[in-house]
């Protein structure tokens with residue numbers, strides 16, 4: 202069984218489950234560190250194992266552009282190429298094209314765009330993005346979809362949704378006769394769209410459920426809409442999506458966003474925030490967010506987080522990390538990233554424990570009081 206739903210908290214929609222892939226089992230709720238170009242920036246696979254990452258995210262668009270999926274295929278697939286033998290989920294590229302480059306042209310066949318590297322023209326089709334993900338060998342693949350901009354008119358969301366459903370149908374066809382390249386199974390997730398229009402969201406979810414995918418992502422969110430709309434649409438979608446299939450909220454988010462979405466029935470998350478913020482000197486702790494570069498930490502001998510068991514917190518002081526940032530030392534990026542990714546993974550593991558004890562909501566309220574502070 203690809204996904205085992207172990208328990209649903211009696212007081213909410215929060216769930217604890219297990220995703221079974223050929224690159225290991227993944228306890229949900231889970232956070233997936235983003236490794237866009239075949240590396241989680243500033244971390245080695247050894248670091249990722251030390252913080253107990255069980256699945257990371259890669260990007261079809263970026264790896265197709267550089268070094269190319271054919272080269273990665275020649276190197277034995279993405280797992281071998283990057284030295285990561287646990288699970289990989291790859292996003293399909295549609296979103297990256299929209300967010301990286303002004304869109305060239307979208308039509309029924311797919312998305313025509315220019316490379317952000319050399320300006321060459323390419324066309325992503327449902328078939329091509331699956332071929333790329335087959336070459337990469339990702340354990341979980343995403344269909345090609347269109348993520349409508351926020352805000353979108355109702356008319357745009359309707360038209361875009363029809364396209365996403367057509368592309369998902371084509372992908373499902375291809376997947377039904379699927380022959381993986383490296384011997385390990387690959388799973389295909391659909392992506393629910395529909396902007397912030399609940400009737401279109403329902404249309405999207407039901408059409409995709411008819412096609413019977415192993416998992417469902419909620420797309421089109423975390424693109425600038427107000428938080429309450431993001432949570433409202435998420436809550437609405439999880440009411441409709443199959444209970445026995447994993448739900449993946451794409452691109453989310455801040456620690457508190459993840460806890461709110463878990464309460465609304467989401468199992469999987471990815472976001473660049475823990476890794477990107479670490480590189481900018483902002484770390485998340487059990488006492489709140491901390492800007493390590495600030496002068497107040499100049500002689501602070503305490504660890505980043507006294508409650509944290511990560512390599513960074515067990516071996517280095519805030520003063521040392523602040524020095525590394527000020528001196529532009531690469532080690533600063535690595536140590537802060539180790540801590541932030543460890544924090545996100547620790548947070549979802551704690552959430553899972555609370556769900557299994559049926560006290561997720563009270564646990565969430567308590568921990569939110571602390572992690573949403575700013576450490577002065």
Ligand SMILES: CO[C@@H]1O[C@H](CNc2nc3cc4c(=O)[nH]c(N)nc4cc3[nH]2)[C@H]2OC(C)(C)O[C@@H]12
Pocket residue numbers: 292293294295296297300343346347348392419420421422423424451452453472473474
């Ligand atoms: C461009 O703004 C950044 O994007 C980040 C995550 N937001 C997000 N929404 C997504 C939606 C989709 C989707 O509908 N389809 C597919 N295939 N992939 C998706 C990936 C997504 N990622 C935000 O996170 C920060 C805040 C770092 O910057 C924002």
